[in-house]
Amino acid sequence: MFALALGVIFTTVGVAVDYSRISDAKAKLQLAADSAALSAARDASTTTINRRQETARQVVAAQFRIGPATVTETEPVSGGATSYVVQATADVPLYFGGLVGMKSAQVGAQATAMAASNNDSYEIALALDNTGSMATVINDLRAAAGNFVNTVMTGPNVKVSVVPYVAAVNP
Numbered sequence: 001m002f003a004l005a006l007g008v009i010f011t012t013v014g015v016a017v018d019y020s021r022i023s024d025a026k027a028k029l030q031l032a033a034d035s036a037a038l039s040a041a042r043d044a045s046t047t048t049i050n051r052r053q054e055t056a057r058q059v060v061a062a063q064f065r066i067g068p069a070t071v072t073e074t075e076p077v078s079g080g081a082t083s084y085v086v087q088a089t090a091d092v093p094l095y096f097g098g099l100v101g102m103k104s105a106q107v108g109a110q111a112t113a114m115a116a117s118n119n120d121s122y123e124i125a126l127a128l129d130n131t132g133s134m135a136t137v138i139n140d141l142r143a144a145a146g147n148f149v150n151t152v153m154t155g156p157n158v159k160v161s162v163v164p165y166v167a168a169v170n171p
Contacts, residue, residue, distance in 0.1 A: 014096030018105070025066050025092040026107040032063035033071075033088045033111040040073055040084035041113035049075060056086050066092055085112045121157035129165045 036056040043052055056073035069090040075082055091104040128145060130138065149160050 014099065018094045018097050021094065022092055022105050022107060025090065026109065028066065029060075029064050029069065029088055029090055029107055030109040030111070032060040032069070033086045033109040034113075035063055036060050036071065036073065036088070037084050037086040037111035037113035040075075040086065041115040044082060044084070044115035052084070060086070060088050064088070064090065066090065083112050083114050085110065121159075122152070123159045123161075124152060125161045125163060127163045127165045131166055 036059040039055050039059050040052040043055060047055070052075075053073045057071045060069050060071045067090050069088045071086065071088045074085045074087075087108070087110045089106055089108040091106050093104050094102055097103060097105065126145060126148070128141060130141075134141060145162065152158055152160065
């Protein structure tokens, strides 16, 4: 009985470890694809399509280090605005999958970013938690909010408001 139960436990642990690895890889690949799409949209007015595609591949390679990824960047035109679509796939090596003939699993991600025109206007509201639960990371929140505001305030038609999120002020 113990040997039979041990086999079931070992199999369950192996599946859980490999599933966790696949989930982690998918999340990291999605983050890399998001960054690549944003890079392509940011560089829309100053680079060629070939340069944007190469930048997308470089961004994914720099941020996704689990294994090599296949990256494609396409630029369909939709409603007069140009969108930048990055699709990425990668094979993730499995620790226990080899016992059943699966040495790797393929994960994929897709991200789309739109390039803003100079005539667009944006209103952004940041609701920042400054309650006691943020005491240990409030400096990180301030730095991230400052970086975000400095990044988006590059255009003439951008308005940003900051709202403290506390019990008395609930958006």
